Amino acid sequence: MEFSLLGPIAVTTGSAELSLGPAKRRSVLALLLLQPNTTVPLEQLIDSLWEEEPPEHARTVVQGHVSRLRATLAEGGAEAYGIELATHGSAYLLRLPEELIDAHRFGELVALARPEAAPADAVPLLREALGLWRGPALTGTVTSPPFAAAAHALEERRLTAVEALGRAHGTLGEHEQAAAILYSAAVNHPLREGLIAGLMRALFHTGRQSDALEWFHRTRRLLNEELGVDPGERLRGAYEEILRAEAAGGGRTGAARPAGGARGTGGASGGTPSGGTSSGGGRYGASGDSRPATGSAARPVDGTGRAPVQGSAGTDEAHGAAGAPGSDGTKQGTPAGGRGGSGSGRTGAPPRLLPRPPARFLGREAQLAALTTVLTDGTTGESPLAVVAGPAGVGKTACAVQWAHLYAGSFPDGQLFADLRGFGEGDEAPPAEILGDFLLALGTPPERVPSSAQAASALFRSLVAERRLLVVLDNARSSAQVRPLLPGGPHCATVVTSRSRLDGLVATDCARPVGLQTLGHEEGAALLGAMLGPDRVAEDPAAARELVDLCDGLPLALRAAAAQLTARPRWRLARLAAALRDERRRLALLSAEDTGIAAALRMSVARLSADDARLLSALATSADGHLNASLAAALAGYDPERTQDGLDRLTEMHLVDEEATDVYTISTLTQLFARDERGEGGESDTGGTGDGS
Incomplete structure (x- = not known):
C-alpha cells in the first residue's frame, strides 16, 4: 500500500x-x-x-x-x-x-x-x-x-x-543537462534567484553567455517591478562571475566548440537513429546554437569540420554553398524573413529542444541542400514548410535533425522538436499535447496553457508571430495532425518528417517535399566504414557491396548489420553476408535490440486498412518484386479500380515504389516482412492490428 x-x-x-x-x-x-x-x-x-x-x-x-x-x-x-x-x-x-x-x-x-x-x-x-x-x-x-x-x-x-x-x-561537467533541467523550473518560478543563478552558470558553461546575462537582466527587472527589490547575493554573484570570466576570455568552459560546425553535444555516441524515430530520451534535449561551416566543408567521415552525428546517408558535406559567407562577410542562406535580434515578446532563454545531433551522419548532400533552398526562401512572405518523406528506415529524422543543428544559429529565438508518434507503438500524439509542451517551452505558465487544441494552436501562433523559430515535427502520420502545430509568422520555418508524402500539406499549406531515397553502393559502404572502421570494409569491398544490396540500401538496416559485426569483431563482412542470404533469417539479423527494419515496417503496415494490408501481402508473392496493376489485381483478386487505388495508397506510404507509369516495385525486405506476417497469421482481414497481420 x-x-x-x-x-x-x-x-x-x-x-x-x-x-x-x-x-x-x-x-x-x-x-x-x-x-x-x-x-x-x-x-x-x-x-x-x-x-x-x-x-x-x-x-x-x-x-x-x-x-x-x-x-x-x-x-x-x-x-x-x-x-x-x-x-x-x-x-x-x-x-x-x-x-x-x-x-x-x-x-x-x-x-x-x-x-x-x-x-x-x-x-x-x-x-x-x-x-x-x-x-x-x-x-x-x-x-x-x-x-x-x-x-x-x-x-x-x-x-x-x-x-x-x-x-x-x-x-x-554536464552543463547541457543542467541547463535543460533548470530551464523549465526557472520559467515557472521566475523570481527564485537561486534557480536563476544556477541556470545562468549552466548556460554560460555551454557557451551561451548572452542567454545567461539575459536571464539576469530579466530577473532583475521582475524583482524590481513585482517586489521593489534588487537582486540578492546569489544572483549578483553569478552575474559578476560570468562578467569576470568573459573579461578574462573564459567563455565556454565545458568543451571546445567545433570550428564552424554543429556543437558536439552528442559526439559519436547515442543520438538519433535512422528511420524516422527520435533519439533516446524522448522529444526533449538541449541543442546547440550552431551554424554550418562557412566555405567548403571537409568530409565528415574523418570527424573534421563538425561533430559526428548519427543518422543515415551516404557521404556528404551537407552545407555546400548555402553556408558560404557573402562578399560583405555576412552569413548567406538565412531562413525567410531573416532579421537581426531575437524577436519581440521573447522572455527567458530560447527553447533548445532538438535531440542530440545524429552520430556518424554521412551524405544526403542533395537533400540537405534542398532543405536549405526551401527553408531559406524569403520571397513568399510566408512561413516556409518542408516535408522530408521516405520509406521506413531511410533516415528521415536524422536528415531533418542534422539540418536543424547545422542551421540552429539562424533561428535565435529557439528550436522546437516533437515526436508525433504517427508510426510508433500506441496512439499518435494529439496536437493538444504537443502544443502544451511547446507553450511551456516558450515560457507560458502552466495555468495559462489552453486545454483545447484550437485555443492552444492560436496562442502558439500568436506567441511566435514575430520570432525566428525552427519547428521540427517528426514522425507525422497525416496532414491533419500537423496543421495545428504550424507556426504562423513569416520568420519561422518548419520541417516535417513522415513515411507518407503528406500531399494534403502540399495542397493546403504549400509544403515543399524533399524525398529521401535508399543508398547506393558507394554511400552504403561509406556508412559501414563509418560504423566499423574503413579498414574492415576495405578488406572485402565485394562483401560490403553485397551487404548494401541485402539491406536494400536502407541506413537503418545497414546500421543493424554493423551492430551485428561490431558484436562479432572476428567476423568478416562476407560471413554476415552469407548469413543474410538466408531469407528466413534476414529480418531477424537486421535487428538490434529495440530497433530494426522489421519493427519499422510493422509500424507502417499497422497503419494500413484491411484492404491495403491484404494487397501488400499479395504483392509480396511476386517473384522478382516488379509488377503492374494488372498483375497486382490478379495476385490480390481485386478489380482493377480497387487495385489501382490500393497501389496509390501503398506508394504514398512508400511501401511500394512506382518506377514508371504502371511499373511498380516492392523491396525485398518489405516482401520478406509481408510474407512472414502472412505465414504467421494467415491472410490478414484486419490490416490495422499492431503486428500488421
Missing part, C-alpha cells in the same frame, strides 16, 4: 487505486499523512477543512470522513501493511511505516544526495526523488490556507531538489 501526496492525493494497493471519495475526505487523509504517527486534534482538522466559520455539524462531518477512511483502508488490506487509523479521545492518529508515503521517500532520497561531494551518485538519487512527483502537491484537497501552505512547503522542497540536480550535473 502506498500513499501519494506529491500530486493527486491517492492510495494504491498493487496496481489498483482506492476510492477516497470527496475533497474533504481526501483532505482529512492528507492532513494525517502530513503528520504520520502523530495525533492530530479534531479542532485542527476542522480549522483546516473550512476557510470560513465551520458549520455547526463540522465535528460530525469530520468523524464521518474518518470512519469512511478507516473502512476504505481496511478494505485495501491496511492491517497487512501495519497501518491503523486510531481514535485517541478528540484526536486521530494514522499509524503506518513512513516509507509508504511518497513525500517521506522523496525527503530521504534528497537527504542522501550530495551534489558537490558525490555528484555521480547524487544524479540518480535526485532523479528518482523528482520522479515521485505526479503533479502539484496535494492536488484534490480543499483550498484553505493550511493546505496551501503545506503544498507550498512541498513545492519548495521540490525546487531545492531541482537546484541540487542542476549543481550535480554542473559538478560533473
Whole structure:
C-alpha cells in the first residue's frame, strides 16, 4: 500500500487505486499523512477543512470522513501493511511505516544526495526523488490556507531538489543537462534567484553567455517591478562571475566548440537513429546554437569540420554553398524573413529542444541542400514548410535533425522538436499535447496553457508571430495532425518528417517535399566504414557491396548489420553476408535490440486498412518484386479500380515504389516482412492490428 501526496492525493494497493471519495475526505487523509504517527486534534482538522466559520455539524462531518477512511483502508488490506487509523479521545492518529508515503521517500532520497561531494551518485538519487512527483502537491484537497501552505512547503522542497540536480550535473561537467533541467523550473518560478543563478552558470558553461546575462537582466527587472527589490547575493554573484570570466576570455568552459560546425553535444555516441524515430530520451534535449561551416566543408567521415552525428546517408558535406559567407562577410542562406535580434515578446532563454545531433551522419548532400533552398526562401512572405518523406528506415529524422543543428544559429529565438508518434507503438500524439509542451517551452505558465487544441494552436501562433523559430515535427502520420502545430509568422520555418508524402500539406499549406531515397553502393559502404572502421570494409569491398544490396540500401538496416559485426569483431563482412542470404533469417539479423527494419515496417503496415494490408501481402508473392496493376489485381483478386487505388495508397506510404507509369516495385525486405506476417497469421482481414497481420 502506498500513499501519494506529491500530486493527486491517492492510495494504491498493487496496481489498483482506492476510492477516497470527496475533497474533504481526501483532505482529512492528507492532513494525517502530513503528520504520520502523530495525533492530530479534531479542532485542527476542522480549522483546516473550512476557510470560513465551520458549520455547526463540522465535528460530525469530520468523524464521518474518518470512519469512511478507516473502512476504505481496511478494505485495501491496511492491517497487512501495519497501518491503523486510531481514535485517541478528540484526536486521530494514522499509524503506518513512513516509507509508504511518497513525500517521506522523496525527503530521504534528497537527504542522501550530495551534489558537490558525490555528484555521480547524487544524479540518480535526485532523479528518482523528482520522479515521485505526479503533479502539484496535494492536488484534490480543499483550498484553505493550511493546505496551501503545506503544498507550498512541498513545492519548495521540490525546487531545492531541482537546484541540487542542476549543481550535480554542473559538478560533473554536464552543463547541457543542467541547463535543460533548470530551464523549465526557472520559467515557472521566475523570481527564485537561486534557480536563476544556477541556470545562468549552466548556460554560460555551454557557451551561451548572452542567454545567461539575459536571464539576469530579466530577473532583475521582475524583482524590481513585482517586489521593489534588487537582486540578492546569489544572483549578483553569478552575474559578476560570468562578467569576470568573459573579461578574462573564459567563455565556454565545458568543451571546445567545433570550428564552424554543429556543437558536439552528442559526439559519436547515442543520438538519433535512422528511420524516422527520435533519439533516446524522448522529444526533449538541449541543442546547440550552431551554424554550418562557412566555405567548403571537409568530409565528415574523418570527424573534421563538425561533430559526428548519427543518422543515415551516404557521404556528404551537407552545407555546400548555402553556408558560404557573402562578399560583405555576412552569413548567406538565412531562413525567410531573416532579421537581426531575437524577436519581440521573447522572455527567458530560447527553447533548445532538438535531440542530440545524429552520430556518424554521412551524405544526403542533395537533400540537405534542398532543405536549405526551401527553408531559406524569403520571397513568399510566408512561413516556409518542408516535408522530408521516405520509406521506413531511410533516415528521415536524422536528415531533418542534422539540418536543424547545422542551421540552429539562424533561428535565435529557439528550436522546437516533437515526436508525433504517427508510426510508433500506441496512439499518435494529439496536437493538444504537443502544443502544451511547446507553450511551456516558450515560457507560458502552466495555468495559462489552453486545454483545447484550437485555443492552444492560436496562442502558439500568436506567441511566435514575430520570432525566428525552427519547428521540427517528426514522425507525422497525416496532414491533419500537423496543421495545428504550424507556426504562423513569416520568420519561422518548419520541417516535417513522415513515411507518407503528406500531399494534403502540399495542397493546403504549400509544403515543399524533399524525398529521401535508399543508398547506393558507394554511400552504403561509406556508412559501414563509418560504423566499423574503413579498414574492415576495405578488406572485402565485394562483401560490403553485397551487404548494401541485402539491406536494400536502407541506413537503418545497414546500421543493424554493423551492430551485428561490431558484436562479432572476428567476423568478416562476407560471413554476415552469407548469413543474410538466408531469407528466413534476414529480418531477424537486421535487428538490434529495440530497433530494426522489421519493427519499422510493422509500424507502417499497422497503419494500413484491411484492404491495403491484404494487397501488400499479395504483392509480396511476386517473384522478382516488379509488377503492374494488372498483375497486382490478379495476385490480390481485386478489380482493377480497387487495385489501382490500393497501389496509390501503398506508394504514398512508400511501401511500394512506382518506377514508371504502371511499373511498380516492392523491396525485398518489405516482401520478406509481408510474407512472414502472412505465414504467421494467415491472410490478414484486419490490416490495422499492431503486428500488421
